[in-house]
Amino acid sequence: MAMTTGTLNQYIQFVERIYRTGQGTVLSRLLSLRDEHVANRNLRSSDIATLVEGNCVAPLDEIIITHLLCVKALYMQDYMEAYNHQSACVASVVRLLQSQKEENWSLPLMYTVCLDLRLVAQKVEACNPQSNGKIMEKAAESLLACFRVCAADNRSSDYETKRLGMLNLVNQLLKVYFRINKLHLCKPLIRAIDSSPFKEQFPLAQQITYRYFVGRKAMFDSDYRAADEYLSFAFQNCHRKSNKNKRLILTYLVPVKMLLGFMPAKHLLQKYDLLQFWDLVSAVKNGDLRGIDRVMEEHESFFIQAGIYLMVEKLKITAYRNLFRKVYLAENTHQIDIASFQAALQLMGQDDVDSDETQCIVANLIYDGKIKGYISYQHKKVVVSKQNAFPPLSSLY
Amino acid sequence: MSSYFDYFCVNIYTNCAARNDIIHGTCNSMCPQSEQNLREKEGLVHILEVLGSERKLVKCYSRSAADSNMAVPNLLRPYNVLRDTVDYLLLDVTRRVDVPISSVYDFVNDRLRAVRQDMTIQRLPPEQCVNLLEPMIRFYVYFGYKLCEHPLSDYDPVLNKKYLLECIKWFLSCYESVQLWENNAKINEISSFLSNLEINNRYMKKLTCDRELMESLYILCNLGDVHPLYRYFNLPKDIKSNSTVQLSYKIAIAHLKGNYARVCSMLDALCPLTYFAVSVYLPTIQRNALRVMSHAYNSRQLAVPTAVLRQWLWFPSDADVITVCEHYGLQAEGATVRFSKADFKTEVATHEPKKLLLHEETLKMDLENIFTYKIQK
Known part of the structure; x- marks a missing residue:
């Protein structure tokens, strides 16, 4: 049947038949805001509620009414109104899920209405900047209601439990929390997934999304090893044709890897249009602190928006190590004057660094294991180990 | 964190629903009449509320419980009374020397909590909240330093930090409602105009509202934490370029990189409150x-x-x-x-902070000034 031309009655009957036969995926398309039936004028009747009511089984009638009202509001470009209807639609789906014991065929419907809710909320936010994430936050509450139903379904058997829907919802919620910058709310969600017995069974695509966000969260919390693990998984498993997603993952994976001592190759950065990092790579390699400052200034908004500005700042420590290694190689001795290091720093534009601060920088590098040796305050010298005085960074983590 | 959280939840709600169910306080003194009567009768008047023969009671903090209804207009103080209460607590009560300073702190802290509770219940708009919260933040920062050498039985630094963070986060979240802020520029103008007109101004100095100082304090009160820095990156340009805010950011970055030499070399340039914030750290x-x-x-x-x-x-x-x-x-x-890496005991607790009196003398700050000074723009 052509969903783009049928009458409202035909649509209702069709949805009902699909519902009765338990075809979750088809049902989800019939109630999606992104399906072609949305273009059907007949479904935008003036009095949707009375036409549907009594014409269809509960609680499906409410879902259809709210869905069609949302479609109508979208055509009127009244996004706030559309949001309210879609929010009611999600609430009806929650009631539907609660009434369905020991079955999970309707999970695709839940995914669809939740995704649509988030998209409508995003639209409202884009049209009303002063709302400042409040609508997204309300959308998150609706998603959490779904999440609770799924997480609480622990009596059904493993293949018909609604707990299999948790990761999809968690990914949606993570997207919302990252967008409205409320990262502290992610923790309980991450815990719920990490302790789930289905952790490895979720679809690969969902796992990739999940690790991408958890990796970014670890990055914000300065846990770079965990970030590396999650983001690497996401990058390696990401579909090789989804360049946009790969670029997104690399935006975070590259600086994480750099902090851990692995510098990216130029052709990789070129391939994914991330050459902003290339100048940074060469500056860090050469211990060129002035160069790092220049790159930070030039790409400030990119680094800040991606939330990696602080990591770039921390890369200066790696640059100090590389600079001091050059001094060590040039002087060709195991006892290097603090003054030589200080002179190198000044050469690189760090004019305000005195002898005390130079010692402090070296002290931190020794403490981190990046230089093997010790400082003699009396002689104002750094005495480095005869073997492997500057161990490769990648060997430290 | 509770009252901040309540406020935040309430704010989401009010922004969407009509604001017609808001309670407006009608209590025009610092303490509701019923509480005054009760406390006089039961002998619950605090020594700091006795001024010679006169008594000047201030509403106490009481935990909200399921059986008590706190949303009663005649128990709640409207904004201007709250403002006077904060003025009185910070500029008058803190000057009392006949009572141990830790008791003064306990008393003022309790009364300030009651103020915050009244703010929450009445859902005061952000432009009023900031004016009440800013002096409270100064109070917690200053006393966090002043009392740092006192024993735990007198003063609990953890609780102080908790109240401080509650106020500071609430204060900053008020500034996040961008649109409200444009209106606020006008409100500030009007209120400063009105306060200039006030003839019998009790105080020589008025409490102020200094956002740049607060942004700096937020960074310095959370030195080990990266989240204030993420906030800093997204601040408006004029605030980011303020010298005190910049200095605070530089200190935090140096600290992040473990550069203790640089951190300590920059402490000299701090203003009193930012200095107090770092010194407990x-x-x-x-x-x-x-x-x-x-x-x-x-x-x-x-x-x-x-x-x-x-x-x-x-x-x-x-x-x-x-x-x-x-x-x-x-x-x-x-x-x-x-120095020996084998000798260093990693398991012992961090040593107690000390007041650095020498430096304090050079600051030449009296109490009134602490609560009212503005940093250079």
Whole structure:
């Protein structure tokens, strides 16, 4: 049947038949805001509620009414109104899920209405900047209601439990929390997934999304090893044709890897249009602190928006190590004057660094294991180990 | 965090629903009549509420419980009364010297909590909240420093930090409602115009609202934490370029990189409140520095002069250097400290902060000034 031309009655009957036969995926398309039936004028009747009511089984009638009202509001470009209807639609789906014991065929419907809710909320936010994430936050509450139903379904058997829907919802919620910058709310969600017995069974695509966000969260919390693990998984498993997603993952994976001592190759950065990092790579390699400052200034908004500005700042420590290694190689001795290091720093534009601060920088590098040796305050010298005085960074983590 | 959280939830709600169910307080004194009667009768008047023959009661904090209805207009004080209450508590009560300073702190803290409770219940708009919260933040920062040497039975630094963060986060979240803020510029103008008109102004100095100072304090009160820095990146340009905010950011970045030498060299330039905020954090900076140095200067023969450590790590005296080094298991002999990574005890608790009176004298700050000064724009 052509969903783009049928009458409202035909649509209702069709949805009902699909519902009765338990075809979750088809049902989800019939109630999606992104399906072609949305273009059907007949479904935008003036009095949707009375036409549907009594014409269809509960609680499906409410879902259809709210869905069609949302479609109508979208055509009127009244996004706030559309949001309210879609929010009611999600609430009806929650009631539907609660009434369905020991079955999970309707999970695709839940995914669809939740995704649509988030998209409508995003639209409202884009049209009303002063709302400042409040609508997204309300959308998150609706998603959490779904999440609770799924997480609480622990009596059904493993293949018909609604707990299999948790990761999809968690990914949606993570997207919302990252967008409205409320990262502290992610923790309980991450815990719920990490302790789930289905952790490895979720679809690969969902796992990739999940690790991408958890990796970014670890990055914000300065846990770079965990970030590396999650983001690497996401990058390696990401579909090789989804360049946009790969670029997104690399935006975070590259600086994480750099902090851990692995510098990216130029052709990789070129391939994914991330050459902003290339100048940074060469500056860090050469211990060129002035160069790092220049790159930070030039790409400030990119680094800040991606939330990696602080990591770039921390890369200066790696640059100090590389600079001091050059001094060590040039002087060709195991006892290097603090003054030589200080002179190198000044050469690189760090004019305000005195002898005390130079010692402090070296002290931190020794403490981190990046230089093997010790400082003699009396002689104002750094005495480095005869073997492997500057161990490769990648060997430290 | 509770009242901040309540406020936040309420705010989401009110922004969407009509604001017609808001309670407006009608209590025009600092303490509701019913509470005054009760406390007079039961002998619950605090010594700081007795002024010679006169009594000046201020509403106490009481936990909200399921059986008590706190949303009663005649128990709640409207904005202007709350404002006077905060003025009175900070500019008058804190000057009392006949009572131990820790009791003054307990009293004012309790009454300020009651103020915040009234703010929450009445859902005061953000432009009013900031004016009440700003002086409270100063109070918690100042007393956090002033009382840092007191025993735990007198003063609890953890609770103080909790209240401080509650106020500061609430304050900053008020500024996040961008649109409200444009209106606020006008509100500030009007209110300063009105306060200039006030003839019988009780105080020579008025409490102010200094956002730049608060942004700086937020960074410095959370030195080990990266989240204030993420906030800093997204601040409006004019605030980001303020010299105090910049200095605070630089200190936090140096601290992030473990650069204790740079952190300590910048402390001199701080204004009093930002200095107080860092000084309670100083023991942690010193501890981390000594741990790093015990690896870097690790040697059986060599040592570092105490005078150098005093200067590097902002210790008040050589004797303090020795006490603290010994606290962490390092050997201090005469005028030098011997560093050894095996000696450094990582398991001992961080040493207690000390008031650096020498520096305080150079600040020449009286109490009134602490609560009212503005930083350079």
